[in-house]
Amino acid sequence: MKMTCRIGRYLTAYADNELSERLTRKVERHLASCEDCARELDSIRGFDRILREAPAAPVVTDEQWARFDRILSQELDRVERKASRPVRIREARPVHADPRRRALAAAGVCAMAVLAFVVIGPLGIIGGFTGSGGGNSCIVESLETPSVGYTPMAFTSNDPEMTIIWVFAEEVDGSIRGDGPGAM
């Protein structure tokens, strides 16, 4: 539809039979001479047809609502009953007030903590790749392959954060170079 066609604004109402008799005749006269508006009208009618033929949205029946309401009420009652059940609180024991025993206990806890760090620390050394936290940020300062037939490249991935240094090996006569003693 050309935007210059002033009649175009009536097309939707025309398709829906909402125009007065006078306007309907005017639109029809225009449609007889304007191909663009005729195409636009076909498009509007096609769209209406699609809407009519589209499957209707599922409707929740009164019976279904009532069932939902019943289940919800039962569930709320159950939660409420559980919450109102008496809870038995164990009587708290008094903390031992002897300062010497407290100091001893503190020293013991410190010793255990240091021991745990010394023993467990080295086992958890590798962080980034095995997933125990930490980043993998890596800056590649220089990159070279002194041997002929290899091309190195560095890539960085953000997710997961990882730098990959990749060596592309060229093939010589179908065999990978370096496979035999004469390859160097």
Next chain:
Amino acid sequence: MRTVARTLLTTLVVVMALSSPSLAKDVTIEVTSIAAATVSPEALSRSGGPIIDAKIKAFAPKLQSLFAYNSYSFLGLARSETEFGDPIRLELPEHFVLEVRPERFEKNDIGRIEMMVTLMRDLQAEVTGAGHGRPREEIILRTKIRLENGGTVLLGGPPINGGVLILALSARG
């Protein structure tokens, strides 16, 4: 009671002294060697999906998001400690050798370890079998990197047995 407290305190002091940085090595290097390959659709359907070695299952998602291979096998794990300035040689599977020389610890917001990394292949061992003759090494890659402390960088590409070698190199200082 006093004797017990003194014994505990002495133990604590000894343990702390043993764990102090002056006695410990400066840098720990760990290298996980992985063979990656693309296997046939038949082999994949037999295994019911990508073939991932159980030993590297923990980081399989990372590998799969970074590479297009569908088979990952664990070849070995090498770990060693060294000091800044001292190179270490890690003998890897398939006659590969990785030499790592940590150069300095860069103290900034995250902390980085600057190191020279050289990947070599022992051609002599490949021909005659490991341990025979003088090593005749081909340098495949030499790189200088500044890796976040505790982080991992992946080195890969050299072909092995129908696939490629991938090394996960981690360093902690």
